[in-house]
């Protein structure tokens with residue numbers, strides 16, 4: 001069978017590269033191995049994890065465990081619900097204003113790049129009243145605004161906690177007083193410790209730090225549910241996901257299963273968010289230190305706004321950038337091309353990327369600069 005020929009040729013678990021993709025992105029090897037083992041016979045069920053019913057006890061356990069681990073990792077109290085929604089972070093751009101921004105209300109948004117702009121656009125499409133209260137567009141989104149003057153009567157203030165494309169990240173979150181924060185944390189959820197109390201809602205497409213594409217994790221504070229207007233389509237209202245435990249219809253079972261494994265790995269192997277944050281800080285420090293050492297590489301984000309997750313940089317010419325990405329790939333360092341909308345280079349250092357991958361990258365970069373500088 002063709003599948004066997006594929007296995008003979010590629011030995012999937014042997015020749016793995018250092019994966020710096022922005023998403024879908026690297027997953028922990030132990031998670032991939034566990035996943036592989038569950039593909040034929042999941043926990044003695046005699047069925048693949050891909051074959052068990054979403055109403056079976058096997059999947060029920062997966063869902064409950066994924067939720068409890070997420071709650072423990074983020075230190076969520078009983079007011080918070082953990083929901084699993086399809087449609088990616090992009091559907092949340094639409095569901096957030098649809099559910100949380102009343103007709104007469106005002107949504108404050110901070111524009112820190114392409115994904116923030118996409119969130120703003122989706123609110124405006126619905127005819128909602130939206131105001132951009134802070135922006136870094138004046139300098140091509142290379143920084144995080146220091147002041148966020150929210151309107152005290154705003155329904156929420158929306159931010160993008162980490163800007164995957166521009167390589168910036170909020171070093172700490174803005175004080176919005178009584179106005180609930182809403183955050184797109186797609187590219188830095190579970191990468192660092194933070195206080196969840198000011199947040200009414202957090203969403204994150206799983207395919208960067210949480211698991212595979214196909215599920216978006218939504219963390220919702222229960223008081224937000226009071227705003228959900230009547231008459232919304234069933235699959236577009238948060239109340240459905242809360243009332244039906246994210247199982248109104250068939251959920252993305254396999255993606256949720258992998259989120260569960262990643263959370264288990266974070267809790268039990270890595271040792272929680274403080275530990276992973278220390279590792280992430282060290283990985284970013286090592287790479288930025290190299291960028292700052294000479295003038296061959298140039299980081300694109302302001303220093304105090306630099307992302308720990310997506311390190312964006314330029315080389316002296318586009319020609320050199322092309323060569324850099326191609327040669328890196330030949331040496332087993334993949335995914336270093338910048339987003340197609342901005343060009344340049346980008347190394348994504350999500351939780352599953354180890355310090356040894358970053359050290360190998362740095363040593364490749366030193367050699368490349370020595371030969372081409």
Ligand SMILES: Cc1ncc(COP(=O)(O)O)c(C=O)c1O
Nearest residue numbers: 088089090115164184186187205
């Ligand atoms: C910060 C951020 N928000 C939203 C998205 C869009 O996510 P999705 O493809 O899950 O809709 C991305 C994708 O890369 C992202 O990085």
